[in-house]
Amino acid sequence: MSKRRIRKMKEAILLVKDLSVSFHMYDGGLEQYDLKVISNLTLDVRPGEIVAIAGSSGSGKSLFAHAVMGLLPENAVMTGKVFYKGKVLSQKDKEALRGTEMALVPQSVSYLDPLMTIGAQVRGTKPNRQIIKAQKEIFKRLHLKEETEKLYPFQLSGGMARRVLVATAVLSGAQLIIADEPTPGLDLEMALEALQVFRELADAGKAVVLITHDIDLAFHIADRISVFYAGTTVETAKAADFLKGKETLRHPYSKALWEALPQNGFKPIPGFQPYAKYLPKGCLFSPRCPLKTKECENEIPMTEVRGGYVRCIHAD
Numbered sequence: 001m002s003k004r005r006i007r008k009m010k011e012a013i014l015l016v017k018d019l020s021v022s023f024h025m026y027d028g029g030l031e032q033y034d035l036k037v038i039s040n041l042t043l044d045v046r047p048g049e050i051v052a053i054a055g056s057s058g059s060g061k062s063l064f065a066h067a068v069m070g071l072l073p074e075n076a077v078m079t080g081k082v083f084y085k086g087k088v089l090s091q092k093d094k095e096a097l098r099g100t101e102m103a104l105v106p107q108s109v110s111y112l113d114p115l116m117t118i119g120a121q122v123r124g125t126k127p128n129r130q131i132i133k134a135q136k137e138i139f140k141r142l143h144l145k146e147e148t149e150k151l152y153p154f155q156l157s158g159g160m161a162r163r164v165l166v167a168t169a170v171l172s173g174a175q176l177i178i179a180d181e182p183t184p185g186l187d188l189e190m191a192l193e194a195l196q197v198f199r200e201l202a203d204a205g206k207a208v209v210l211i212t213h214d215i216d217l218a219f220h221i222a223d224r225i226s227v228f229y230a231g232t233t234v235e236t237a238k239a240a241d242f243l244k245g246k247e248t249l250r251h252p253y254s255k256a257l258w259e260a261l262p263q264n265g266f267k268p269i270p271g272f273q274p275y276a277k278y279l280p281k282g283c284l285f286s287p288r289c290p291l292k293t294k295e296c297e298n299e300i301p302m303t304e305v306r307g308g309y310v311r312c313i314h315a316d
């Protein structure tokens, strides 16, 4: 049986369907409006898979993670559905599963509890022998000295704190791990080691979402890549397609991202990602797109093209 058929047969651990996130905003006190920062976002992650999310700053990567984990701020309104192993999750379900079934490696190291020693927060309040053993192993692997256990968060460097967050997610035993930028502040060797840890979790049957600016590393470690632009997915396809190059990709923005990599010529993408308050009609990439036509002003759905999914009417 082909690998693809096996993938299709396995039920997704995470399925996010038509996710939209808006914020209630107040303009100068009187004027109120809704700022839609994520729209029509769909993504699935199956057991054994790493799906990497690539996209520039402000494209909605962290909010996607927070929506799945039930961590959106009070003034956010979410529509769409988050399924975990086939079951729709309510806000209460998310809170109950977070930390046990689903774990987040947060983008900000300020998520560490400032009043708790590292050992206590990584192992949980009632650690058994097995957890203590696993903790020692993962610390060693991530080059965290044994004494790190006794330290408080303020005593850690940024890179150490990030490795502690990775260790916490690994030890949680969660089936779904969303790592939001786990590698900044780590040197290349450490970053590769951390990514290898995620690869092994996936190989053991877990589902991993890896949010990263380091798309070159992601192309090598992930199974599939999802490209976010201005709060939605523009292309989701096999990592192999991203490694092969521009021709195998489907969306003009994915192609442009590929060309912006140093090894592919460092070609910058002209223009800017639009701000949520001033989104163009229809295709959100159209103001920067060389293929733009009048039809791009219509609502553009995700369609299957050459085994991947793309939100572009000109893709073939």
Ligand SMILES: Nc1ncnc2c1ncn2[C@@H]1O[C@H](COP(=O)(O)OP(=O)(O)OP(=O)(O)O)[C@@H](O)[C@H]1O
Binding pocket: 023, 035, 037, 055, 056, 057, 058, 059, 060, 061, 062, 063, 064, 073, 107, 276
């Ligand atoms: N609490 C909030 N209120 C209003 N807008 C917000 C809020 N949080 C995030 N946003 C907006 O939502 C958009 C997406 O933010 P998000 O943090 O998900 O981006 P990101 O892709 O994770 O970026 P980065 O790569 O910089 O981490 C941004 O335009 C941001 O300004």
Ligand code: NI
Binding pocket: 061, 062, 063, 107, 180
């Ligand atoms: Ni982010």
